[in-house]
Amino acid sequence: MPFVGPKADSVVKLGSLLTDGHQEFVVFDVETTAMKPENGYIVDIAALRVRDGQVVDRFESLVNPGRSIVGHQVHGISDTDVAAAPTAADILPKFADWVGETPLVAHNVAFDLPFVLRHLPSEAKWEPKAVFDTLELAYQLFPDAGSWKLPDLIRFVFGRDHASAHRAMPDAEATAELFIEMSAGLAQRLDEIRADIADEVRRARESYDRAEQGDRLEDIRRRHGIGSALMDVLTKATSRELVLSENVRIDGRDTKTIRPISVEVGLLPRTHGSGLFTRGQTQALSIATLGPSSDVQRLDTISPETEKRYLHHYNMPPYSTGETKPMRGPGRREIGHGALAERALLPVLPSIEEFPYTIRVVSEVVSSNGSTSMASTCGSTLALMDAGVPIKAPVGGVAMGLITDAASGRYAVLTDITGKEDGYGDMDFKVTGTAEGVTALQMDIKVAGITPEIMRDALEQARVGRLFILDKMTAVISASRSELSPYAPRIHTMKIPVDKIRDVIGAGGKVIRQITAETGTQINVEDDGTIQIAATSGEAAQKAIRWIEGLTRDVEVGKEYLGKVTRIMNFGAFVEILPGKEGLVHISQLADYRVPRVEDVVSIGDELMVVVTEIDRMGRINLSRRAAMERHMARSGAGSEERS
Incomplete structure (x- = not known):
């Protein structure tokens, strides 16, 4: 791993050292033959000991790299200059002893220090106690400099040129002067x-x-x-x-106060269900959609679960945080937050027997300032209730934060954290549940561990916060609607004999496709003979039900049927009495008188009342219109006698 120089917090660490009375530092610089310590060597090293803003000691030496100095070198050091100089193995242990535990300072220390550490003999076993970089200090203390190279900083701060650049001692002196200026006050x-x-x-x-x-x-x-x-x-x-x-947070709240909440349902009338949950500047719009069981998500994984009936999708577009970025596919955040909100609601969903629908909820984060996954959980509950899904109880969620001070042992648990508090704090603990208990948990921590006391406080504050949120939600919609949206499909369930499934599906699915195309319904057939018919129109559903009943009903001898003429032959007419089942009305059975030609009595498409007279050994059905007419006459005669 390459050495990574200190960042912005090093300014605060330096201020703390100065406050504690530490006023001694070693400022150093090296000149090398290459940019990387893996293939370069030190040829010049210099250091200054600074105490109370004054240079009190110096360390300086050329270094013999043990090989020829080739190529153009900005420092101008040649083989002749270093011929009598000590090697790095000789001089660097002396440098380490001279520094001791005094904090080191350099300009772009991420360049200089790795050379020292790499070429220092292993037996020396030295590491600097603390490291400061005037480059990073200048970034933070002189942000308007424009250029933070050492000569440019000297010109910006002191108004003069740094003439002897790229030699160890002049650069160390310039760095020390810059460091003293930065440290003052x-x-x-x-x-x-x-x-x-x-x-x-x-x-x-x-x-x-x-x-x-x-x-x-x-x-x-x-x-x-x-x-x-x-x-x-x-x-x-x-x-x-x-x-x-x-006990004051960055937005002025105390540790237990929840941001202002507003709740709306049914704001998108064309959807099956919708809910808008707003908490502070975090807002989630959730939309619920209902579908038949055939809409389940198929899972092709090593898990024993092969399908999902409840799907929750979470989207956080860039505009929710005021950004303009390309809209891409779901990332780690979207997948994780969607899974959490999905798991939070699974325990309260009705069973497939109670509510034979596939349920999909999409949560769109409209505005974000922390706790968006909890807002989407609350919004999804509202959308499901608005859609008429009979959930067992409303589910709310709240994100808990934590501030700790290891030195003093103090800590504070925060209820309903914002985005800043998520970044500044030590914990993001999401808790979802009903008024009776918890349905899902997720915790991210930045500290070594959480004590039982902290955990107890966090769960108790989460319980109180959750109940407060649920009260706000139930004040707007206290229970699931008794009726589904008029745009949601109505699912009708019927049962047929297993051996009749093939009649409903047909060869290659021909029959079931015809039913769905002509009725505008969706039909799902289970292996046990259960059939679900989904339709937004009751008339369409009843048409599909009658069709399926006709396909699965057995023809009974002696029973009357209203059929339609499908074909006309010289010897009679074929009449379809049930879907896919037709029989022959012989010309002698068309009327109670002699019929010369079949066309004289019926035409294709005519509806006839017929009686099944016989089903022969080959399954052929013989029908009689004459018998149906005689039955009708007999019933008419009986009615006349009763009236007289």
């Missing part, structure tokens, strides 16, 4: 910035607006002339301390 400067930040956070107790607070914090940064990264480090540390010492 640094601790007091940081304290003043912290005080201004604390006043701004306290101000949020009276009135909070995230955009206005952001603008005022930016004004503080510009007024004190520091970099954005350092400002973020100081804001984080100050906000954490205010929570622990004054």
